[in-house]
Amino acid sequence: KAGVTQTPRYLIKTRGQQVTLSCSPISGHRSVSWYQQTPGQGLQFLFEYFSETQRNKGNFPGRFSGRQFSNSRSEMNVSTLELGDSALYLCASSSEGGAQETQYFGPGTRLLVL
Amino acid sequence: KQEVTQIPAALSVPEGENLVLNCSFTDSAIYNLQWFRQDPGKGLTSLLLIQSSQREQTSGRLNASLDKSSGRSTLYIAASQPGDSATYLCAGLMDSNYQLIWGAGTKLIIKP
Numbered sequence: 001k002a003g004v005t006q007t008p009r010y011l012i013k014t015r016g017q018q019v020t021l022s023c024s025p026i027s028g029h030r031s032v033s034w035y036q037q038t039p040g041q042g043l044q045f046l047f048e049y050f051s052e053t054q055r056n057k058g059n060f061p062g063r064f065s066g067r068q069f070s071n072s073r074s075e076m077n078v079s080t081l082e083l084g085d086s087a088l089y090l091c092a093s094s095s096e097g098g099a100q101e102t103q104y105f106g107p108g109t110r111l112l113v114l
Numbered sequence: 115k116q117e118v119t120q121i122p123a124a125l126s127v128p129e130g131e132n133l134v135l136n137c138s139f140t141d142s143a144i145y146n147l148q149w150f151r152q153d154p155g156k157g158l159t160s161l162l163l164i165q166s167s168q169r170e171q172t173s174g175r176l177n178a179s180l181d182k183s184s185g186r187s188t189l190y191i192a193a194s195q196p197g198d199s200a201t202y203l204c205a206g207l208m209d210s211n212y213q214l215i216w217g218a219g220t221k222l223i224i225k226p
Contacts, residue, residue: 004157035214043203043216056212090157099207099214100145105157 001027004093004106012112018079021109025072025093031055032074033098034066037088037108046089048098049074055098078111086113116141118206120217128225129196135189135220137204145207147180147187151200152219158203162189166209194224 005024013019025032033056034046045058049068066076072093078085088110092103117140127133137147146165150158162171162178164187170179175192187204201221205214 042218043205043214045213058213092158099148099205099212102160102163104160105150107157 004091004104006089006091006106006109008109009107010110010112012114013081014114015081015083017081018077019081019111020075020077021089021091021111023074023076023091023093023106025074025091026104028095029093029104030072030096031094031098032068032072033092033094033103034074034076035090035092036060037090038084038086043090045099046076050096050098081113083113086111116206116208116210116215118204118215118217120202120204120220122220123218124221124223126223126225127194129194131194132190132192133194133222135191135202135204135222137187137189137217139185139187139206139215141206141208141210141215142182142185143209144182145209145212147178148205148207148214149176149178149187149189150203150205152203153200161202196224196226198222199224 031050033048037043048056052068063079068074088108090108092105094103119138148163149161164180177190201219203219205216
């Protein structure tokens with residue numbers, strides 16, 4: 001069974017631009033969660049999607065948004081990029097329960113904002 | 115504020131030793147406690163998940179314990195190997211909002 005895939009793996013943007021990251025979960029998994037990892041703040045929960053609905057949201061500004069499609073693939077979007085958005089963005093999938101059960105992580109998308 | 119703390123931040127031990135990584139959390143109202151490893155340039159791998167009603171979980175050479183009353187969890191690695199070198203993270207899923215709160219990690223180096 002293929003693992004969680006994320007595209008692109010690396011991205012360079014400039015301040016003020018917007019970016020869209022994609023995550024394909026393990027086949028059959030319906031929950032997708034997104035996390036941001038930075039050297040200063042560590043790992044932080046962004047949001048979780050289940051059956052095309054946002055089920056949970058972390059404490060991030062509205063510039064961070066996401067969506068999930070009927071095939072469970074998910075995208076997250078960051079608008080008006082700031083230097084502080086430079087981070088490794090990880091997505092994780094699970095069968096149905098999000099972080100209430102074992103999650104499987106993708107390799108991440110490393111975003112650099114200049 | 116819910117916090118998860120991991121001590122030490124880094125640890126270097128010779129191959130073959132048994133070792134313990136520590137994780138403490140401020141809010142005892144956790145749904146579960148999870149341990150992950152992260153290899154450089156890669157994503158996270160889930161190692162063990164302990165439900166709040168459980169005291170420990172085991173997988174191969176790994177054993178994780180959970181003591182909600184003291185706000186502590188430990189990850190015990192037996193007979194360490196160089197392949198165990200990685201950053202180990204613990205995270206607590208909070209009852210209040212079902213969000214994972216992460217520790218900063220312990221960077222483990224096993225010397226051959």
